Amino acid sequence: MxxxxxxxxxxxxPRQWYNVQADLPTPLAPPFHPATMEIATPEQMNVIFPMSLLEQEMSPQAYWDIPDEVxxxxxxxxxxxxxxxxxxxxxxxxxxxxxxxxxxxxxxxSHKPNTAVAQAYYNKQEGIKRIATETGAGQWGSAMSLACNMFGLECTVYMVRVSYDQKPYRKSIINTWGAEIFASPSEQTNSGRAALAENPDHPGSLGLAISEAVEDAATRDDTNYALGSVLNHxxxxxxxxxxxxxxxxxxxxxxxxxxxxxxxxxxxxxxxxxxxxxxxxxxxxxxxxxxxxxxxxxxxxxxxxxxxxxxxxxxxxxxxxxxxxxxxxxxxxxxxxxxxxxxxxxxxxxxxxxxxxxxxxxxxxxxxxxxxxxxxxxxxxxxxxxxxxxxxxxxxxxxxxxxxxxxxxxxxxxxxxxxxxxxxxxxxxxxxxxxxxxxxxxxxxxxxxxxxxxx
Amino acid sequence: MxxxxxxxxxxxxPRQWYNVQADLPTPLAPPFHPATMEIATPEQMNVIFPMSLLEQEMSPQAYWDIPDEVxxxxxxxxxxxxxxxxxxxxxxxxxxxxxxxxxxxxxxxSHKPNTAVAQAYYNKQEGIKRIATETGAGQWGSAMSLACNMFGLECTVYMVRVSYDQKPYRKSIINTWGAEIFASPSEQTNSGRAALAENPDHPGSLGLAISEAVEDAATRDDTNYALGSVLNHxxxxxxxxxxxxxxxxxxxxxxxxxxxxxxxxxxxxxxxxxxxxxxxxxxxxxxxxxxxxxxxxxxxxxxxxxxxxxxxxxxxxxxxxxxxxxxxxxxxxxxxxxxxxxxxxxxxxxxxxxxxxxxxxxxxxxxxxxxxxxxxxxxxxxxxxxxxxxxxxxxxxxxxxxxxxxxxxxxxxxxxxxxxxxxxxxxxxxxxxxxxxxxxxxxxxxxxxxxxxxx
CATH class of the missing domain: 3.40.50.1100 (Rossmann fold)
Known part of the structure; x- marks a missing residue:
């Protein structure tokens, strides 16, 4: 055979994650804050992310130990x-x-739970009770609801309406893992309500769903935001x-x-x-x-x-x-x-x-x-x-x-x-x-x- | 950890399957043929099953080598x-x-492909070109279409209509593996046509889907029937x-x-x-x-x-x-x-x-x-x-x-x-x-x- x-x-x-920032020939340029248009500080971003993840985001440290719980x-x-x-x-x-x-x-x-589990863990460590996030086709929302469930966090997912309607089993599996899910635009946030006021049949978009989740996280002390791609951590x-x-x-x-x-x-x-x-x-x-x-x-x-x-x-x-x-x-x-x-x-x-x-x-x-x-x-x-x-x-x-x-x-x-x-x-x-x-x-x-x- | x-x-x-018939305190009673009401012979059953599977069905041999291809x-x-x-x-x-x-x-x-792969292999060995089978909720139909695809056999699945309508993704995955699928009762067989004549909105049943698949296999020389449970093999x-x-x-x-x-x-x-x-x-x-x-x-x-x-x-x-x-x-x-x-x-x-x-x-x-x-x-x-x-x-x-x-x-x-x-x-x-x-x-x-x- x-x-x-x-x-x-x-x-x-492997017991450690590898941070490619340590070996970049050209270092990363800093992120800017969208309101001030100046370089964003960790303190500003701490409103929606835990410090431990921001540290991983910014640091050139080559290896990070994966916590036992993760x-x-x-x-x-x-x-x-x-x-x-x-x-x-x-x-x-x-x-x-x-x-x-x-x-x-x-x-x-999918691969998404690899980071969802880590993000849920670090948020839990810093006393966060609830995660708000968005999902497009549903892979990330599924992963985050699974991970929150494993660490006893509440989870709210804003899912782009057109996908919410097209892929009903994503909603089912997110509910099965105990998370709450809303089609976006939703009545839950100012961004969502504004979009619905403009168009009650709004199909939603990833950009809008992100806005809803970020707004949710920024306006509640017990809640942070989680993103499933793009960022360094x-x-x-x-x-x-x-x-x-x-x-x-x-x-x-x-x-x-x-x-x-x-x-x-x-x-x-x-x-x-x-x-x-x-x-x-x-x-x-x-x-x-x-x-x-x-x-x-x-x-x-x-x-x-x-x-x-x-x-x-x-x-x-x-x-x-x-x-x-x-x-x-x-x-x-x-x-x-x-x-x-x-x-x-x-x-x-x-x-x-x-x-x-x-x-x-x-x-x-x-x-x-x-x-x-x-x-x-x-x-x-x-x-x-x-x-x-x-x-x-x-x-x-x-x-x-x-x-x-x-x-x-x-x-x-x-x-x-x-x-x-x-x-x-x-x-x-x-x-x-x-x-x-x-x-x-x-x-x-x-x-x-x-x-x-x-x- | x-x-x-x-x-x-x-x-x-493991390189061998285990046949519990070898160790039964009380041997199995023989199957009867539904038409003759007498003990069924391998020759009678060979119309829809290959001899190698019938041998496994009847034999008290304790171990069977799993073929390399399987x-x-x-x-x-x-x-x-x-x-x-x-x-x-x-x-x-x-x-x-x-x-x-x-x-x-x-x-x-699911576990179903364990036998689907073996059944496809033995049918292929005996020159069969096509498998007809039924499926209820869809696990077996999926497994058989996967297995037939792996051995280059055609596959036709009769799926109970109520499930066919309720679980549309089963049809999708069966098609993805190249098999053909009909809601049962179908227009493909006498049993199906009779049921539809009686009730054009017939919801189907597992019994009826079996009848369609067996009829299909019994009436075509190139085709055998495959069952996903119950039988000894x-x-x-x-x-x-x-x-x-x-x-x-x-x-x-x-x-x-x-x-x-x-x-x-x-x-x-x-x-x-x-x-x-x-x-x-x-x-x-x-x-x-x-x-x-x-x-x-x-x-x-x-x-x-x-x-x-x-x-x-x-x-x-x-x-x-x-x-x-x-x-x-x-x-x-x-x-x-x-x-x-x-x-x-x-x-x-x-x-x-x-x-x-x-x-x-x-x-x-x-x-x-x-x-x-x-x-x-x-x-x-x-x-x-x-x-x-x-x-x-x-x-x-x-x-x-x-x-x-x-x-x-x-x-x-x-x-x-x-x-x-x-x-x-x-x-x-x-x-x-x-x-x-x-x-x-x-x-x-x-x-x-x-x-x-x-x-």
Missing amino acids: EQVKVLLDETEM MQVLALWRPTPLQRARGLEKALGTPARIYFKNESVSPAG VCLHQTIIGEEAIRQMNKIGEKPDVVIGCIGGGSNFAGISFPYVREKIKGMDVRILAVEPASCPTVTKGLYAYDYGDTAHLAPIVLMHTLGHTFVPPGIHAGGLRYHGMSPLVSRLAEDKLVEAIAVPQLECFEAGLMFARTEGIVPAPESTHAIRGAVIEALKAKEEGKERVILFNLSGHGHFDMSAYDAYLAGQLSNYEYPQSMVDEALSKLPHVELPAM | EQVKVLLDETEM MQVLALWRPTPLQRARGLEKALGTPARIYFKNESVSPAG VCLHQTIIGEEAIRQMNKIGEKPDVVIGCIGGGSNFAGISFPYVREKIKGMDVRILAVEPASCPTVTKGLYAYDYGDTAHLAPIVLMHTLGHTFVPPGIHAGGLRYHGMSPLVSRLAEDKLVEAIAVPQLECFEAGLMFARTEGIVPAPESTHAIRGAVIEALKAKEEGKERVILFNLSGHGHFDMSAYDAYLAGQLSNYEYPQSMVDEALSKLPHVELPAM
């Missing part, structure tokens, strides 16, 4: 398997060896994925030639790749490839500029790749990748050429996702099909060149709650959803102007 | 983790140690669960005092428990507990008698616990447990007191299932909540008695495609669905009369 999976025992789990919850499903995609290799007829890290095995079905918590992958690849004497993840806000890609960025800086010969949707090509087509994190101008202004905070991405099924900006860390690494990015159209992703489901069994989340597409591209290149190649990608989640996307694809109802360049041009004309003080 | 999971490498996977597919997710339910233990405040075998990690989300293929569990418990020096599974047709229970039945016969001090729904209490309230396997009298007549083949179980959400009969092997073992059975009401199962979801993270399938309820009962007894106890149960699957059941439970819309005794009395008056020849 040919080996398929590489497992780690719980005793072999390890204990992660051990419910971690370490996750590293799997060799032999069926996919055969279907492609490639000489490449394709490996994937299977993050779909978490109870919430979120990327930090996800590095357990790559640290495990390195140990697993070592176990079988393999070294990846290319490490691949999909990018929306950047967190699952950060998770699989930042430990490899460290190795690359130390001299490892490895390419690191981010795959984004062609309909929201933040890194490949956006500007590297200061921009708001949300449409309502409540989140910090950060230096990142952006299509402009007023850009509304077309309605592809990979809802988790529909974000105008990108993690400042991923953006910085792309600028420094440590990370490459490509943009791929929706139909090619579903084609690759279906091939994966039929060869490896697992039905991937629409977001994860972008990483699979990236792996297929690399595997076909290897075939063309007649060369061996070791490909490692992150399977960020399963698609059990996104099956209507597969229905639409199989029925030939999907397209690649292009957008007019004028939309991006207009959005990019609305970037904020901030001035860095002389260093 | 406290250990949560016990893993096995692929190299530690092992290779199973290795996509097997061996499955054995997990200690520490969170559940703490919530119950029990001195018992609770372990569960996590069969929810298969791509189809199905139970055989599931024993890999218990064989793995024994190895995993040995690894940590534990021995279960009680082994628990839910029963509908009996296959997941057979899987976890038959290897322990072998050990019990050899002298191990272990109780083996089957948990059935109070609204379909086949073993605890049914007769041990010869009965038809389906309502249309096409499947073999077997000696089993039955509530009568015309008994229509109330519409509990654990659709996989709504079967009038029981595996002849499980029935035989219950008669010989090697296996105990209890019946539990729906609300107590969902209560236990919710507690499990909130302590262990995994949202269990409604069927699996019955096994969890059994474990909770045993753990609370241990608490009352102030005694240690080692409990092992089978988590047969997750509930990602059954979330509407949790919605209904959380909304207080579920009841325990009792049935009038007269329904069972009437059904039991319609058992077939067969005569065993003098031995």
Whole structure:
């Protein structure tokens, strides 16, 4: 029998997260406060985030110990398997060896709980009783409700109405873990009420849902806000994925030639790749490839500029790749990748050429996702099909060149709650959803102007 | 950190299935043919089943090698983790140690692929091109379509219409794996057309869907039928669960005092428990507990008698616990447990007191299932909540008695495609669905009369 999976025992789990800020060739530029338009202080951000997470956000410290209480919850499903995609290799007829890290095995079905559990823990430590957060397609809201439940925190999720109506089982699983969920815009906040007053049938947007959650957290002493991607501490918590992958690849004497993840806000890609960025800086010969949707090509087509994190101008202004905070991405099924900006860390690494990015159209992703489901069994989340597409591209290149190649990608989640996307694809109802360049041009004309003080 | 999971490498996977027929104190009575009312011959059954499976069905051989090709597919997710339910233990405040075998990690989300893969393989070996099967709630149809896809067989699934309409994502995942699916009754078969002629809005039933699939298989040379539970060869293929569990418990020096599974047709229970039945016969001090729904209490309230396997009298007549083949179980959400009969092997073992059975009401199962979801993270399938309820009962007894106890149960699957059941439970819309005794009395008056020849 040919080996398929590489497992780690719980005793072999990494005990520290890796902070790529420690090794950046160019340090990160500071975030600005959206109200003062000056560099944001930890004290200002402490209104909605605990100090321990802000410390992780700002610090250049290379390693952070994972608290025992966090390890204990992660051990419910971690370490996750590293799997060799032999069926996919055969279907492609490639000489490449394709490996994937299977993050779909978490109870919430994606990598998101890796940081949700840590965020719930640190908030609990600082006496917070309740978390308010937003969710688009539902992966993050599910993860945060699971994590809050594990630490006895209350949790309120504002879910973009159009997804709330399209994916009713997300609401069900969030309720099952004891959290409260509102379709956004809701009657719970000023931002929500204002939007509903303007349009009672408002479909909602991620920007608006963020505004509702931030407002909720900012106006209640017992409540903090939690974000599922983009920020440095979120990327930090996800590095357990790559640290495990390195140990697993070592176990079988393999070294990846290319490490691949999909990018929306950047967190699952950060998770699989930042430990490899460290190795690359130390001299490892490895390419690191981010795959984004062609309909929201933040890194490949956006500007590297200061921009708001949300449409309502409540989140910090950060230096990142952006299509402009007023850009509304077309309605592809990979809802988790529909974000105008990108993690400042991923953006910085792309600028420094440590990370490459490509943009791929929706139909090619579903084609690759279906091939994966039929060869490896697992039905991937629409977001994860972008990483699979990236792996297929690399595997076909290897075939063309007649060369061996070791490909490692992150399977960020399963698609059990996104099956209507597969229905639409199989029925030939999907397209690649292009957008007019004028939309991006207009959005990019609305970037904020901030001035860095002389260093 | 406290250990949560016990893993096995692929190299530690059991290489043989265990056939409990080899060790039965009382041998099984033969099946009868529903048309001739005489003992059914393998040749008669070969019309819809391959000879290799019929051999496994009839033989007293204790061990069967698992073919390499089957092992290779199973290795996509097997061996499955054995997990200690520490969170559940703490919530119950029990001195018992609770372990569960996590069969929810298969791509189809349940234990069903263990036999689906084997059945697809043996059918392929005998030149069959296509499988016809039925599915109730959808677990089996999903598993069979996954397995057929892996071996390049076509697959047609007849799904009970009421479930087809209630659980649309089951259709989606079955299509994603390339199978064809029809709501039953369908226009594809005589049985289906007859039912539709009688009632164009016919909601369907498992009995009718079986009739459609058997008719399809019997009338096409290239097509066989596949069943997901009840039969001996199905139970055989599931024993890999218990064989793995024994190895995993040995690894940590534990021995279960009680082994628990839910029963509908009996296959997941057979899987976890038959290897322990072998050990019990050899002298191990272990109780083996089957948990059935109070609204379909086949073993605890049914007769041990010869009965038809389906309502249309096409499947073999077997000696089993039955509530009568015309008994229509109330519409509990654990659709996989709504079967009038029981595996002849499980029935035989219950008669010989090697296996105990209890019946539990729906609300107590969902209560236990919710507690499990909130302590262990995994949202269990409604069927699996019955096994969890059994474990909770045993753990609370241990608490009352102030005694240690080692409990092992089978988590047969997750509930990602059954979330509407949790919605209904959380909304207080579920009841325990009792049935009038007269329904069972009437059904039991319609058992077939067969005569065993003098031995």
